[in-house]
Amino acid sequence: MLDLKKLIICPRCGALHKKRRLDFGEVALCSVCEEKLMQSCKGVEYKVLAFSFAGIIFFLIANLFSIVSIDIGGLDASMRLYEAIYRLFEEGYVLIAFFSFLVLELYPALLMVALMMYGFAMILGKKEGARSILRVVASLEEWSMVDIFFVSILVAMVKVYEYASIEFGIAFWSMAIFVAIEIYLVRFIGTQTLWEAWQRRFDEAG
Amino acid sequence: MRLVRCPLCGATNYEHSRCYRCSSWVDLDKKGSLSKAIAFLIAALIFYIPANIYPILKTAQFADTKGSTIIEGVIELWHSGDYPVALIILFASVMIPILKFLILIYLIIAIAKGSCKGVEQKVRLYHLIEVTGPWSLIDVFVVVILVALIHFHSVAIVPGPGATSFALMVLLTLLASKSLDPRLIGEDCGK
Numbered sequence: 001m002l003d004l005k006k007l008i009i010c011p012r013c014g015a016l017h018k019k020r021r022l023d024f025g026e027v028a029l030c031s032v033c034e035e036k037l038m039q040s041c042k043g044v045e046y047k048v049l050a051f052s053f054a055g056i057i058f059f060l061i062a063n064l065f066s067i068v069s070i071d072i073g074g075l076d077a078s079m080r081l082y083e084a085i086y087r088l089f090e091e092g093y094v095l096i097a098f099f100s101f102l103v104l105e106l107y108p109a110l111l112m113v114a115l116m117m118y119g120f121a122m123i124l125g126k127k128e129g130a131r132s133i134l135r136v137v138a139s140l141e142e143w144s145m146v147d148i149f150f151v152s153i154l155v156a157m158v159k160v161y162e163y164a165s166i167e168f169g170i171a172f173w174s175m176a177i178f179v180a181i182e183i184y185l186v187r188f189i190g191t192q193t194l195w196e197a198w199q200r201r202f203d204e205a206g
Numbered sequence: 207m208r209l210v211r212c213p214l215c216g217a218t219n220y221e222h223s224r225c226y227r228c229s230s231w232v233d234l235d236k237k238g239s240l241s242k243a244i245a246f247l248i249a250a251l252i253f254y255i256p257a258n259i260y261p262i263l264k265t266a267q268f269a270d271t272k273g274s275t276i277i278e279g280v281i282e283l284w285h286s287g288d289y290p291v292a293l294i295i296l297f298a299s300v301m302i303p304i305l306k307f308l309i310l311i312y313l314i315i316a317i318a319k320g321s322c323k324g325v326e327q328k329v330r331l332y333h334l335i336e337v338t339g340p341w342s343l344i345d346v347f348v349v350v351i352l353v354a355l356i357h358f359h360s361v362a363i364v365p366g367p368g369a370t371s372f373a374l375m376v377l378l379t380l381l382a383s384k385s386l387d388p389r390l391i392g393e394d395c396g397k
């Protein structure tokens with residue numbers, strides 16, 4: 001029998017590789033198609049803990065304060081995220097309101113909390129806890145769409161800037177930082193690395 | 207015994223087993239994956255039509271109400287000289303959905319036939335629609351933002367019936383591409 005834990009299949013071309021221990025900052029590429037296979041997972045739980053904690057803080061600020069205020073010839077209005085979603089609900093567009101609530105509020109919040117719990121579970125040595133949390137993270141990560149919403153704010157402002165003066169609020173800038181944190185955690189680190197760290201922490205140490 | 211990559215965590219496992227790392231089933235389910243993808247795709251195609259012919263938002267100015275569809279929104283942006291944004295929306299709302307439909311149909315047929323030609327390009331096409339797909343939602347979120355911001359007595363923006371169809375269409379194509387297992391592309395092709 002092969003030792004499955006020492007093997008990795010390239011997600012793009014299917015070539016089989018043998019894992020080796022990576023030094024800090026090292027990245028392993030597929031020898032056939034050069035797809036990224038894995039990266040060093042040293043101390044990743046501390047990074048995840050710190051960044052997800054910051055993510056939660058910026059997510060709260062992005063929700064509690066106004067994202068943007070506009071002034072159209074003396075008429076002014078401002079918008080908070082939950083107000084915008086609720087407004088659509090009031091208009092009778094329940095489906096879009098519900099969908100927006102899931103992908104802009106619930107899933108991103110749960111994702112950050114789950115990542116923070118992963119950090120704690122790893123540091124405290126909770127093997128089964130970290131495993132179930134990682135399964136949750138894997139199913140949540142592709143359903144957080146704050147990044148798309150952020151771009152949508154800019155597009156919406158392009159549509160009104162000709163006849164309105166626009167002022168971005170503190171929530172707008174917090175949302176930008178939240179998006180950067182989320183991209184770092186989900187794209188640059190990625191659940192794959194979190195699984196590798198989990199395996200190294202609990203399986204190889206015995 | 208053949209080795210397969212776990213769809214959830216990426217660990218290497220023998221086929222017909224549960225993943226040693228995350229305990230999800232690692233087997234490829236060709237029939238289930240294809241039929242789910244086809245069902246979501248057909249549902250998405252049905253909503254594609256109302257999504258494009260009905261306005262996604264309406265501007266009510268005094269007694270006058272003017273609706274604008276996805277395409278009209280792009281044309282308006284172009285006429286006001288915001289060319290980069292007009293192109294972004296043209297790409298996100300018009301091109302990406304069409305591209306997604308074509309690529310999904312192509313991949314479904316290729317998988318059903320067990321085609322072994324250009325496997326790597328097909329995997330690349332799959333990842334292309336996975337990455338770009340959700341960005342079609344820009345127009346939906348723009349509606350959310352404008353409706354929330356502009357609701358004065360003299361002028362108000364309200365959602366149009368096309369908005370729900372458009373959002374559903376995008377959601378269904380997302381579900382279609384997620385149910386299609388990319389490991390099925392070029393399966394049994396002498397790996």
Ligand SMILES: [Zn+2]
Nearest residue numbers: 212215225228
């Ligand atoms: Zn697994």
